[in-house]
Amino acid sequence: MKIKTLTSGVKRLIYFVCLTLTLFDVDARNLRSLSRENTLCKGGSVVDIEGDAGVKIEPIDQSKIYIDTLLQPFDDGHTFRFEFKTYSGNGTLFYAVRRNDVFDMVSAEIRDGYVQFKVRCKSSYADLTIPRFRVDDGEWHKIKFQRKRRKGIFMLDDMEFFEQYYVGCQGFTSLNFGNTNSEHDDSISVQELQPQNGQFGGCIRRVEISTGIETPPKYTAISFCN
The missing domain is CATH 2.60.120.200 (Jelly Rolls)
Structure with a gap:
């Protein structure tokens, strides 16, 4: 069975899902960016060139x-x-x-x-x-x-x-x-x-x-x- 038209409720649901996925993708990018910013460390941070982890x-x-x-x-x-x-x-x-x-x-x-x-x-x-x-x-x-x-x-x-x-x-x-x-x-x-x-x-x-x-x-x- 083909559905030629979408009801307004279904359209709103699709729009909500797409918006959520878009926001999630933006959040993921921001999280990666924040994680990268956190690597800009200074003396006294947990990043330690004297340590074994390197x-x-x-x-x-x-x-x-x-x-x-x-x-x-x-x-x-x-x-x-x-x-x-x-x-x-x-x-x-x-x-x-x-x-x-x-x-x-x-x-x-x-x-x-x-x-x-x-x-x-x-x-x-x-x-x-x-x-x-x-x-x-x-x-x-x-x-x-x-x-x-x-x-x-x-x-x-x-x-x-x-x-x-x-x-x-x-x-x-x-x-x-x-x-x-x-x-x-x-x-x-x-x-x-x-x-x-x-x-x-x-x-x-x-x-x-x-x-x-x-x-x-x-x-x-x-x-x-x-």
Whole structure:
């Protein structure tokens, strides 16, 4: 039996259902938006780069983690380490710079699937690539950087490379993870990390820094790792 016409009651019922579904869809979008806004965390939130769960740096513009002021400049005897995982073949893992210095920097980035350390000091300049171990495999990997006087010790997955390469920079005052900090856009060294290797897409966890920090890390557009 065909129904050629609809009664006014049925029409009102269909209109109510469609309106409800539309509102539900709007609410769902708003909920997703609100959930995304809640990932814009700051120091003191439950998102913790020192924890085991880790945080995800999302592949959107200016998504990053940075510690803009260290309690003591990162120098002789200081160490920091962290773990990361990614499927991205290129991206900045970390870089450390001196405040108001356009030359001094040390960094680790992923280039074509391999870790590359950069040293950019007034008295030393190097690109140090670890060619044998790809890290864009979605597994957790460890990075460690330690300073002993003017020697730098670079480690990947608990293996030391480059035999304490010379790092002639004075103490670094800022640590940055995952992307470049706009405060350092004028730095000649930091500009080398953009644009190809500027954005890291992946997770970082278990960040440990021997010097301590004055203020909590600043989080932008990140969420828990899966």
